[in-house]
Amino acid sequence: MLLDDTPDDPGLVRLDLPPGSSVLDATEALESLLADDASIEYAVLVVGDQVAGVSSRSRLVRLGSAVLRSLGDGAGATLPGESLRYRIIRFAxxxxxxxxxxxxxxxxxxxxxxxxxxxxxxxR
Incomplete structure (x- = not known):
């Protein structure tokens, strides 16, 4: 449900998640990543050592992401803002x-x- 039909591109940012991460965990981590860096449109989701696929900012918005919606996008059950569960660590x-x-x-x-x-x- 999080994945786009976008092909995996070696130049895309990877988001590594621990083995056994749920779809909810992946969604929250992806929201944190995209809220942290507005220049990222697509990310490769990797769970453990397995590439799950590619997701995007537009995919999460279509799914109703409370974090990525902007003013006028409608009311949601949660308030926008930074995730309290995840902190994104950047590596290069x-x-x-x-x-x-x-x-x-x-x-x-x-x-x-x-x-x-x-x-x-x-x-940083």
Missing amino acids: CATCGSATRRVHLDPRMTPTCPQGHGPMETR
């Missing part, structure tokens, strides 16, 4: 700039560059 490769986002950080599992440049660095 110092060599090529490939980026990924995570909702958790296990120090033993720092993301690595998909181009083979080694561990990614945290960014």
